Amino acid sequence: IAGITQAPTSQILAAGRRMTLRCTQDMRHNAMYWYRQDLGLGLRLIHYSNTAGTTGKGEVPDGYSVSRANTDDFPLTLASAVPSQTSVYFCASSDSPLGTDTQYFGPGTRLTVL
Amino acid sequence: GENVEQHPSTLSVQEGDSAVIKCTYSDSASNYFPWYKQELGKRPQLIIDIRSNVGEKKDQRIAVTLNKTAKHFSLHITETQPEDSAVYFCAASIRSGGYQKVTFGTGTKLQVIP
Numbered sequence: 431i432a433g434i435t436q437a438p439t440s441q442i443l444a445a446g447r448r449m450t451l452r453c454t455q456d457m458r459h460n461a462m463y464w465y466r467q468d469l470g471l472g473l474r475l476i477h478y479s480n481t482a483g484t485t486g487k488g489e490v491p492d493g494y495s496v497s498r499a500n501t502d503d504f505p506l507t508l509a510s511a512v513p514s515q516t517s518v519y520f521c522a523s524s525d526s527p528l529g530t531d532t533q534y535f536g537p538g539t540r541l542t543v544l
Numbered sequence: 545g546e547n548v549e550q551h552p553s554t555l556s557v558q559e560g561d562s563a564v565i566k567c568t569y570s571d572s573a574s575n576y577f578p579w580y581k582q583e584l585g586k587r588p589q590l591i592i593d594i595r596s597n598v599g600e601k602k603d604q605r606i607a608v609t610l611n612k613t614a615k616h617f618s619l620h621i622t623e624t625q626p627e628d629s630a631v632y633f634c635a636a637s638i639r640s641g642g643y644q645k646v647t648f649g650t651g652t653k654l655q656v657i658p
Contacts, residue, residue: 461644472633472648473588480643520587524644532578533646535587 433457436521436536443511443543451506451539453521461524462504463488463533464496466517473520479504511543546571548636550649557624558657565652567634568616576637577610577617578646583630591632592619624656 434455443449455462464476475488479498493515495507504523508515519539524531547570557563569577575596580588594601594608594617601608605624610617621628634649 463646470650472650474648475646478643486643531576531644532590532593533644535580535589537587 434521434523434534434536436519436539438539439537440540441542443508443541445512445543446510449508449511449541451508451519451521451541453504453506453536454502455504455521455523455534455536456502457523457525457534458501459523459525459534460501461526461531462498463522463524464494464504464506465520465522466490466515467520467538468517476506476519511541513543515541516543517541546574546636546638546640546645546647548634548647548649550634550652552652553650554653554655556655556657559624559626561624563619563621563624563628563654563656565619565632565634565654566616567618567636567649568614569636569647570615571636571638572612572615574636574638574647577608578635578637579608579619580633580635580648581630582633582651588633621654624654626656626658629654629656 437452460481463478465473477496479485482501521536522533524533550567578593581591582588605622607620631651631653633651637646
């Protein structure tokens with residue numbers, strides 16, 4: 431693995447189903463983030479984690495949960511998917527959460543909820 | 545909270561001409577301003593960034609300027625090439641509530657006409 435990866439690449443999901451989007455980085459970055467990207471709205475932060483064992487809510491956290499059991503992995507779970515969660519999801523990481531570090535993005539997961 | 549406005553939403557230029565994208569931000573405490581380029585179906589990738597103690601930064605054909613007093617920053621691309629065609633996002637970053645809060649603009653779709 432080189433950098434930051436996400437899985438799956440794309441997914442079509444029935445409303446009400448549970449879904450976990452996976453994110454893994456091998457850069458030993460402390461901070462990780464989940465964004466959703468919707469046309470005309472740019473990138474909006476869902477949840478973040480400053481370091482393993484800690485998580486926090488971003489701008490649009492409702493309907494999503496995250497965990498950070500170790501440095502490398504930061505999964506995003508939709509407990510009961512709804513059509514409004516149709517979006518492209520990007521995971522990102524940065525070396526530190528101090529506010530001036532570059533965030534590096536994964537390749538994204540395109541999720542469609544029907 | 546922080547609000548980032550980006551203009552224009554679309555921009556078409558002839559190959560070889562310059563392109564300028566402008567962003568404004570609302571929180572004077574923001575101290576890091578990255579610019580991302582996103583090609584169709586790809587992840588956002590950092591192309592240049594500037595910190596609040598710097599007024600201008602250049603990297604080959606790309607430059608960014610920052611006016612802290614007026615709270616605006618701009619991306620300048622000179623001698624544009626077809627491969628510059630993409631969506632460009634500005635962002636303003638601040639350490640807020642214990643995490644790196646990055647607020648993105650809504651994007652500018654740049655088309656370089658050969």
